[in-house]
Amino acid sequence: MSVSPCALRPLHLAFALDGPVRRARRGREAYDPEHYVRLARLAERGTLDFVTLGDSFARPGPDALAVLARVAPRTGRIGLVPAVTTTHTEPFHVSTAVNTLDWVSRGRAGWTVEVSRSRAEARLFGRRDAAPADALWREAGEVADVAARLWDSWEDDAEIRDAATGRFVDRDRLHYVDFRGTSFSVRGPSITPRPPQGRPVIVADATTRAAREVAAAHADVALVRAEDPATAGDARADLRERARALGRDPDRLRVLASLPVELYCSGDAVGLADLIGDWHADGACDGFHLRPADPQRDLARLVDGTVPVLQHRCLLRRFYPGATLREHLGLPRPANRYAAARKVSP
Amino acid sequence: MHLAAHFPGVNNTTVWTGDPVGSQIDFASFEHLARTAERGRFDFFFLAEGLRLREHKGRIHDLDVMGRPEAITVLSALAAVTDRLGLAATVSATFNEPYELARRLSTLDHLSGGRAAWNVVTTSDAFTGENFRRGGFLDRADRYVRAAEFVATARALWDSWPADGTARPVAHQGPHFTVRGEFTLPRSPQGHPVIIQAGDSAEGRDFAAATADVIFTRHSTLAAGQEFYADVKGRLPAHGRDADSLKIMPGVTFVLGDTAADAQERAATIRREQVSPQNALVALEQVWGVDLSAYDPDGPLPDFDPVPDPELAQGRVRIGDPKAVADRWRALSEAKGLSIRETVIETTGRQSFVGTPAAVAEEMTAFVAARAADGFILVPHLTPGGLDDFVDRVVPLLQERGVLRTEYEGVTLRSHLGLPEPARPAGKG
Ligand SMILES: Cc1cc2nc3c(=O)[nH]c(=O)nc-3n(C[C@H](O)[C@H](O)[C@H](O)COP(=O)(O)O)c2cc1C
Numbered sequence: 194m195s196v197s198p199c200a201l202r203p204l205h206l207a208f209a210l211d212g213p214v215r216r217a218r219r220g221r222e223a224y225d226p227e228h229y230v231r232l233a234r235l236a237e238r239g240t241l242d243f244v245t246l247g248d249s250f251a252r253p254g255p256d257a258l259a260v261l262a263r264v265a266p267r268t269g270r271i272g273l274v275p276a277v278t279t280t281h282t283e284p285f286h287v288s289t290a291v292n293t294l295d296w297v298s299r300g301r302a303g304w305t306v307e308v309s310r311s312r313a314e315a316r317l318f319g320r321r322d323a324a325p326a327d328a329l330w331r332e333a334g335e336v337a338d339v340a341a342r343l344w345d346s347w348e349d350d351a352e353i354r355d356a357a358t359g360r361f362v363d364r365d366r367l368h369y370v371d372f373r374g375t376s377f378s379v380r381g382p383s384i385t386p387r388p389p390q391g392r393p394v395i396v397a398d399a400t401t402r403a404a405r406e407v408a409a410a411h412a413d414v415a416l417v418r419a420e421d422p423a424t425a426g427d428a429r430a431d432l433r434e435r436a437r438a439l440g441r442d443p444d445r446l447r448v449l450a451s452l453p454v455e456l457y458c459s460g461d462a463v464g465l466a467d468l469i470g471d472w473h474a475d476g477a478c479d480g481f482h483l484r485p486a487d488p489q490r491d492l493a494r495l496v497d498g499t500v501p502v503l504q505h506r507c508l509l510r511r512f513y514p515g516a517t518l519r520e521h522l523g524l525p526r527p528a529n530r531y532a533a534a535r536k537v538s539p
Numbered sequence: 540m541h542l543a544a545h546f547p548g549v550n551n552t553t554v555w556t557g558d559p560v561g562s563q564i565d566f567a568s569f570e571h572l573a574r575t576a577e578r579g580r581f582d583f584f585f586l587a588e589g590l591r592l593r594e595h596k597g598r599i600h601d602l603d604v605m606g607r608p609e610a611i612t613v614l615s616a617l618a619a620v621t622d623r624l625g626l627a628a629t630v631s632a633t634f635n636e637p638y639e640l641a642r643r644l645s646t647l648d649h650l651s652g653g654r655a656a657w658n659v660v661t662t663s664d665a666f667t668g669e670n671f672r673r674g675g676f677l678d679r680a681d682r683y684v685r686a687a688e689f690v691a692t693a694r695a696l697w698d699s700w701p702a703d704g705t706a707r708p709v710a711h712q713g714p715h716f717t718v719r720g721e722f723t724l725p726r727s728p729q730g731h732p733v734i735i736q737a738g739d740s741a742e743g744r745d746f747a748a749a750t751a752d753v754i755f756t757r758h759s760t761l762a763a764g765q766e767f768y769a770d771v772k773g774r775l776p777a778h779g780r781d782a783d784s785l786k787i788m789p790g791v792t793f794v795l796g797d798t799a800a801d802a803q804e805r806a807a808t809i810r811r812e813q814v815s816p817q818n819a820l821v822a823l824e825q826v827w828g829v830d831l832s833a834y835d836p837d838g839p840l841p842d843f844d845p846v847p848d849p850e851l852a853q854g855r856v857r858i859g860d861p862k863a864v865a866d867r868w869r870a871l872s873e874a875k876g877l878s879i880r881e882t883v884i885e886t887t888g889r890q891s892f893v894g895t896p897a898a899v900a901e902e903m904t905a906f907v908a909a910r911a912a913d914g915f916i917l918v919p920h921l922t923p924g925g926l927d928d929f930v931d932r933v934v935p936l937l938q939e940r941g942v943l944r945t946e947y948e949g950v951t952l953r954s955h956l957g958l959p960e961p962a963r964p965a966g967k968g
Binding site: 224251284286356358 | 556564566590591592598601603604605607608609611612613616618619620634635636638639642643645647649669670671673674716717718719720724725815816817818
């Protein structure tokens with residue numbers, strides 16, 4: 194019996210557009226939108242699932258979400274996943290900004306949930322002191338939770354434009370979220386209608402213990418920094434088990450190994466294809482998030498060298514069968530929790 | 540003449556029924572309107588903000604367009620499909636923090652090559668605050684103190700990279716904010732994003748006179764415009780500023796027709812679409828402060844006096860003393876024999892410029908010549924095609940008269956507005 198490996202277990206590929214910090218500090222390119230457009234289009238040529246862009250209030254460089262919004266109209270398929278931190282921001286603003294990225298990209302938005310641990314960042318706001326990772330990640334989980342509730346707070350068909358009754362919306366399909374977290378509360382509903390994907394894709398780096406529980410509870414994609422397939426495989430099994438224990442379907446969580454790459458020559462690019470094939474065959478992960486030393490050079494090598502090899506080995510698709518990031522990842526569009534509740538008890 | 544385009548929606552003047560209406564939220568609508576404004580050589584494209592859905596009688600108000608995307612994100616995307624058009628985001632100074640917003644606005648300025656603007660609003664009520672960590676309420680005086688300190692802090696951050704130098708740490712300590720550390724972006728292409736102010740109290744006007752580059756006002760009649768213009772420009776010298784450094788731009792509507800009569804007829808039709816029978820009763824309830832759902836919109840006004848209830852309508856700008864408004868409405872209705880709906884149509888949402896393209900071009904030009912405005916923020920009533928006719932039919936006439944540019948001279952919004960780039964801080968040493 195022969196089953197195509199493509200059909201058996203799709204391989205997901207993502208690429209970080211931001212190089213190491215020391216590079217960002219030097220280059221003008223960090224502030225040049227065309228630099229990001231070029232990279233994202235290149236990634237799209239390689240049919241990657243998504244690109245990420247990191248962020249922090251103390252890191253040199255522009256606001257990541259705005260940069261990827263700027264990239265959105267100049268690309269067609271590639272998923273766009275900025276980091277947005279949750280420690281010093283307003284959860285309501287985070288929710289509408291990520292929602293809006295999904296609208297302007299027509300269903301290609303994701304969000305890497307991050308926390309701000311440093312004193313330097315705390316001093317830029319002057320509102321609260323730096324806090325331990327556990328507390329910050331607990332709060333990050335709450336922000337991810339309330340963001341998803343706000344995305345659901347408009348049912349998909351809330352806008353009715355009923356001229357006869359003069360009603361633009363059916364207010365029974367709009368919902369107060371009435372969320373109470375440990376450090377904030379949000380009444381809702383959102384001011385932004387439910388986004389094209391229902392909920393943009395939530396990504397979290399699940400390498401540390403504090404972040405892993407949040408990833409298991411809220412993420413669609415978990416990233417794990419691992420040096421060998423065994424470590425990645427253990428992390429994947431652990432994440433799936435935690436997700437199951439939280440009542441989630443583990444098959445709706447993609448675990449990507451997050452690897453640093455430095456591709457000096459085409460030989461490196463083929464070597465990377467070998468490594469990807471081996472790890473994937475071992476079942477260590479559902480795909481890879483590649484963190485380049487030099488985004489421009491390494492992405493070109495990846496797209497022109499690694500990707501064709503993976504396609505030739507039938508490990509990677511040759512085109513995008515869908516239009517949204519959820520479709521690239523094989524994740525269903527989430528049902529709306531409030532619509533479901535309303536239908537049960539009208 | 541300076542022109543800007545307001546994206547319609549989330550008010551009771553956007554017509555959303557009928558044929559040529561599109562989505563209020565799809566990016567295609569924003570792109571269409573922005574490209575049209577750029578084709579008309581407008582200075583900027585303007586997005587309003589609301590941070591909580593409006594309520595009426597304790598329930599979500601469901602009769603008008605509602606729902607909008609987050610402004611800075613939409614404008615960042617629009618920067619990719621426009622080249623010269625300024626991109627103005629309304630963002631509350633009350634429900635944001637200076638470091639974060641300064642960074643987002645500077646990013647927009649970098650991503651657009653110097654076309655960003657911030658309309659500083661001071662929205663503040665406990666109702667909106669329920670969506671935010673900061674929560675709560677600030678009274679008017681404190682709101683503008685916070686807004687002024689906010690803008691000053693943002694400017695200190697924008698200035699913290701001297702020409703060709705490295706970032707200098709900022710240390711700000713004030714009643715509302717303590718900000719210490721390095722800004723992560725070099726000085727943006729137009730130095731600072733343009734600052735717009737929208738608010739009408741004496742405190743608001745002083746804040747604008749001290750701080751803003753542009754004022755967005757609601758004074759759209761000639762007499763009211765002249766009075767406002769003289770008042771605000773008169774406040775500038777006290778802040779060491781000259782009259783040209785602050786542009787006054789009222790928000791205005793327009794209706795075009797092939798003849799004057801045709802335009803009037805279209806204007807009347809639009810007013811009837813804007814004020815549905817249901818909306819007429821809501822407008823009445825906002826004045827009277829009580830449930831009037833049993834009234835017939837085509838019948839007479841209530842004969843009792845209003846019972847003021849500030850909780851009745853949440854998330855809306857207040858309309859003045861209810862008793863005075865009710866007296867005026869009743870007098871008008873009696874004098875002209877108007878029904879509830881007709882009275883509301885007459886008294887709310889005046890259309891600013893109604894006529895043939897030539898007449899509208901003439902009247903707008905006269906407004907600017909008479910010092911009632913430096914330009915206009917056009918508020919179309921349709922999404923997304925509401926500016927098409929204006930740009931196709933009025934803009935060429937304004938250009939022929941020589942009051943509107945035919946080509947952009949510069950790239951940045953400051954250059955469109957004729958505003959100098961803020962002085963650069965000196966380099967090290
Ligand atoms: C023309 C105009 C437009 C405004 N647009 C907004 C807006 O989009 N969002 C908002 O929250 N407030 C808006 N405001 C409200 C003002 O920011 C301010 O909160 C309000 O006018 C009260 O301040 P004041 O007493 O100084 O007038 C607007 C005000 C004016 C006059």
